Amino acid sequence: MIDRQPIDTYARQISDEKQTSVITGSTASTDKRFNALFTDYADPDSLRKLAAKIKDHTLHHLDTYLEQAEASLQRNGVTVHFADSGDDARETVLNILRGHEVTQLTKSKSMASEEIHLNPYLIENGIEVLESDLGEFIIQLDGDEPSHIVRPIIHKNRREIARTFQREGIAEDYNDDPGTITRRARVHLREKYMLAQAVITGGNFISAESGRLVLVTNEGNTRFGMAPSKVHIALVGIEKLVPTDRDLGVFLNLLGRSATGQQLTVYTEFISGPKDDSQPSGPEHMHVVFMNHGRTDVLDSNCREILRCIRCSACQNVCPVYRQASGHAYRSPYGGPIGAVLSPLLFGDRFPELADLPKASSLCGACNEVCPVDIPIPDLLLRLRDKAKRAHIPQPGDLPMTPFATLATSPSLWRTAMTMSKAMNHLPIQVAPVRPLQDWLGQRTLPDWHGGDFRKWLKARKEK
Ligand code: SF4
Structure with a gap:
């Protein structure tokens, strides 16, 4: 985890510039989400209740659905791996890359890979890794950390990005016009894409029924990354399963609207295995690595509802604490309400100091109101506060x-x-x-x- 001060201390010290960027970005996303959901659905609440039910059912029968997904993926020609710990997952990915003699790859945004610090590990082991999502690419150039699930550089403004591009030689001159920044990144990245031997992605959903892997992006970077690559590795949390293809309709409608206020994310890919002989390009080998990394412990706990999360970021955008403090204040890949619950659960054994995160909430309930899978986040925060109290872990506010x-x-x-x-x-x-x-x-x-x-x-x- 990131070595930073406790959340309240960090929040007091962030610059006005950073805070303005976070507040502007998160407020705009919240407004867009509201418009997209309430224009298209008379009763969006019933849709999210349905999504919650599907997720709960899947989590309740996770063992069965994992077996079914494994069989479906194998039928599609995919090699399936299971990794219990973060170390297992990193080693599995490295071994796959070595097995295919890969030395250069592109990688799309993946929270699972952030959890296990996959990039530095692969780079240490001699693999050249290029982040293909624009935000993650800028994070990589700056040696920074993402601060938002969907918009990793929400804490930066275009002037900072223009300075980064000039400093790193992506551009010869300073230009902070967003269109110019994007064009310059595209020219720079295109060349690298063509040299990559492999692509690493996450996975938004996997249908146990068909073994379809679903990836959503707004930049088309996964699609582009896959075209020249010979090997595709998808690192996927075990909770990302849905039972059937039909269920995907519910989640894709909710994800686009909740994350970015779009009816559907611009590039929604359904990947059914490695390329066949009729296809001119695409990976010849596909591997799915199902990662546990503490999820079965969460499943056993009284906070299992958090595993319904589809990583839309709506709770981050609406949270008054996140807006003031920024995602970096949460000292883990997950900021905001989702991070206040998930981080102590996933990383708390190794980093007990994260027990302060559930206190980073006014319990206003906005996070639950916007959550597309109806996770009772305020209740979970209270359960975690209680757990920390019983374990005698000091928390902010104890003294008064x-x-x-x-x-x-x-x-x-x-x-x-x-x-x-x-x-x-x-x-x-x-x-x-x-x-x-x-x-x-x-x-x-x-x-x-x-x-x-x-x-x-x-x-x-x-x-x-
Ligand atoms: S907890 Fe709910 S609102 Fe927050 S990221 Fe997950 S699905 Fe989205």
């Missing part, structure tokens, strides 16, 4: 809240505190007894004290 709980549950202590409370208006923050409490108070503007008279009023009323 624990003594407050003692105070608020003892009538005599409360009465004494009330008589002294007026003094709070006049005390400098520095007199707070311990440093963390000073810090906590330093980030807040306490309202002037106006209370303390209720008991007197009630007593007088009773005596009347």
Whole structure:
């Protein structure tokens, strides 16, 4: 995971420029989503309830559907691998590449590969990896980390990108016109695509019934990457299955609208195996690597609903905490509400400090309202807070809240505190007894004290 300060500390320090980029990008996406869903469907809620049901059913029978998907994929000529841990997944991918003598590849955006830090691993092992998604390509040039599931560079503006292109020699001069930036990237990437021997993708869905792998992009980069490559490796989380092809209609309608406000993502590919003799180009070998990486533990937990997630990013876009803090504040590939739940579950054993993430929420419920698979994110956050509390893992806000709980549950202590409370208006923050409490108070503007008279009023009323 990324070594950064706790979320509240990081959020206080981000630059105005970065915060503006995140707020502008996420607000625009939320508005588009709303228009796309509510214009086309009289009752979008019933569609997401249906999607939730399909996902729950699939997760409940995951063992059966995995076996069925394996058989369907094999029937289509695909080699299927199962990787239990992140290390297993990385080694499996490397072994496949070595088996096909691949030294150069393109890779499309894949959250599964971000989870296991696949790029640095492959590069360390002598494979040249080029990110083909424009946002991920810029991240790669900058040595940065993605901060959003769908728009990995939501935290950057076009001026920063133009400077990157000039610095890296992608362009000779500075030009921050978005059309020019895109054209320049296309010219640069096209040449590299043609040299690639393999392509690595994720997988948005796999139909267990037919073994069809579904990939969606708005840039056509997976399609383009596949044309010259001889080998295609899809790294797919085991929860990405749907039972039948018919179910794909439900999810594709929800994914495009929830992610980018489009009726359908521009390039929606249904891949049914390696190329056959009638096809002029495309991979001759196709491998699907099903990755567990903690998902079966999540399935066993009381937060299994999070595995319904289709990585649309709607919850990130609408979250007031994400908008203020940015995705980087969450210190894992998943920022926003999805990250606040999924990251402690997937990575918490190795990084217990991520237990602070479920506190990064006002529990306003907006994330659940927009989620296309109706994940009860606020409930899951509360379950995780409870789990951290029971495990005695320190969380932000513990210091003021624990003594407050003692105070608020003892009538005599409360009465004494009330008589002294007026003094709070006049005390400098520095007199707070311990440093963390000073810090906590330093980030807040306490309202002037106006209370303390209720008991007197009630007593007088009773005596009347
Ligand atoms: S939790 Fe729901 S809203 Fe958030 S990314 Fe996943 S599917 Fe989308």
